[in-house]
Amino acid sequence: MASFKTLDDGDFAGKRVLVRVDLNVPMENGVVTDTTRIDRIVPTIRDLSDKGAKVILLAHFGRPKGERKAEDSLKPVVEPLARAIGRPVAFADDCIGPVAEAAVGVLANGEILLLENTRYHKGEEKNDPALVTALAKLGDTFVNDAFSAAHRAHASTEGLAHALPAYAGRTMEAELTALGKALGSPTRPVLAVVGGAKVSTKIDLLENLVSKVDILVIGGGMANTFLAAQGIDVGKSLCEHDLAETAKRILAKAKEVGCEIVLPVDGVVAREFKANAANETVPVSAIPADAMILDVGPQSIATVASRIDTAKTLLWNGPLGAFEIAPFDTATVAAAKHAAARTKAGALVSVAGGGDTVAALNHAGVADDFTYVSTAGGAFLEWLEGKELPGVKALSS
Incomplete structure (x- = not known):
């Protein structure tokens, strides 16, 4: 299995770190019914926050196909996510543009921000270079902690890894290590x-x-x-x-x-x-x-x-x-x-x-x-x- 950089290999203090996570959690009537995927990403978020990074979370939810659909908003995930991390989580109503830029701009070191559904933009699933550029503008470094979305070459999973220095988060690292042990060697x-x-x-x-x-x-x-x-x-x-x-x-x-x-x-x-x-x-x-x-x-x-x-x-x-x-x-x-x-x-x-x-x-x-x-x-x-x-x-x- 190819080698990859982990959170132990980077200096994240004071950096804007875009973290791709999997928050595609089961939800009923706006309430998260299973927090397994939220719990899995906590170590990465806490680790980066403790290192003084400005933690900016990117995720998709559902299949809105490039349209803003209220039922596919990530806003209901903010509260259970904050509870799991044990720290406040801010929310921005878009993942690119003036709204996202303003929210990132006021982040202090160690603070955490969740951006709205990446799939509200058609360019996400097409791995559109224009969307990759708009996302990359928000960060200095990219961390991928969403192995579950790694089989898709999307803007926030694959495109960003080429646009910014890229690292594997703790969940991704654990997954790749386990899979290497099981079938790689x-x-x-x-x-x-x-x-x-x-x-x-x-x-x-x-x-x-x-x-x-x-x-x-x-x-x-x-x-x-x-x-x-x-x-x-x-x-x-x-x-x-x-x-x-x-x-x-x-x-x-x-x-x-x-x-x-x-x-x-x-x-x-x-x-x-x-x-x-x-x-x-x-x-x-x-x-x-x-x-x-x-x-x-x-x-x-x-x-x-x-x-x-x-x-x-x-x-x-x-x-x-x-x-x-x-x-x-x-x-x-x-x-x-x-x-x-x-x-x-x-x-x-x-x-x-x-x-x-x-x-x-x-x-x-x-x-x-x-x-x-x-x-x-x-x-x-x-x-x-x-x-x-x-x-x-x-x-x-």
Whole structure:
């Protein structure tokens, strides 16, 4: 992984520091409902503030597509952000121009200012040089702390990194360090657990991973597509039958490069998709025609646990079953707890990410026990797929 400068490498005292953060938080009726992303950026903001920087925060919210939409304003984030940092946060009603310039102009060293939604300007998503110039005018230095937006080459994520001296914030640094340990130069054997509903959304991911990891566990609805490709009747289970050739190609590539693929050998089946539906456990070779697989069975769970025991590095993306409804969360919770215990014992480096994955680990109560849990979603997936992220590349020194 390319080297990048961190907050330890710069002198920020008295400097106007533009900090790209991720404040695209869930909100209902103008109230933030989950502060995870706010909490993640606190160390960077406090660090810069303590160093005497004038901290100027840039962020997007929603998809206003270059128009000022009241429901996409960042103003409701100011109060929860100030509470999390434990310091006042000023707000400017624009991110460029006279309003932003006046707000930046009155900042004292150590003070914090949040600028309005960068996506209120059409040039943000187009990485328009004119917007980059207007933003750069407000700062002396750029810090990117939004790994979750690093897969987009936007004005405030990629453009600014070329216009000003650029550094990685603490969250970005932690993310890049964790990802480097997990796939850049991992301790082997490396195990990847990939689950979720559809193979179609993860073809690039699977094709990249089979050549990078030693063992690949496939679970969730995706596993059904692989089972069906091998001639197993999966009944009414979620399955992309049209991707049989893709599944076969991935299996063949794995065999060729020596990556062990682990598929379920038994499944928990039900006739309806609802909590506590009547269910039974059967071998995958005996799925009833009128039933669907909603979780992997105990034999499969034991196999996954044994592979976790042999691994030194674990990458996790996606649940093993329909973890949102009991009792079909059993396998995901069991595997997550097993991985967490191995991590706490110092035997495993565990890195997980993706929306459903974070929810599943929180549901199992072990998110804090993994080495690193990425909240980045799309950027995490693209990184796992082996794609270069523009926002990260632009930080390379």
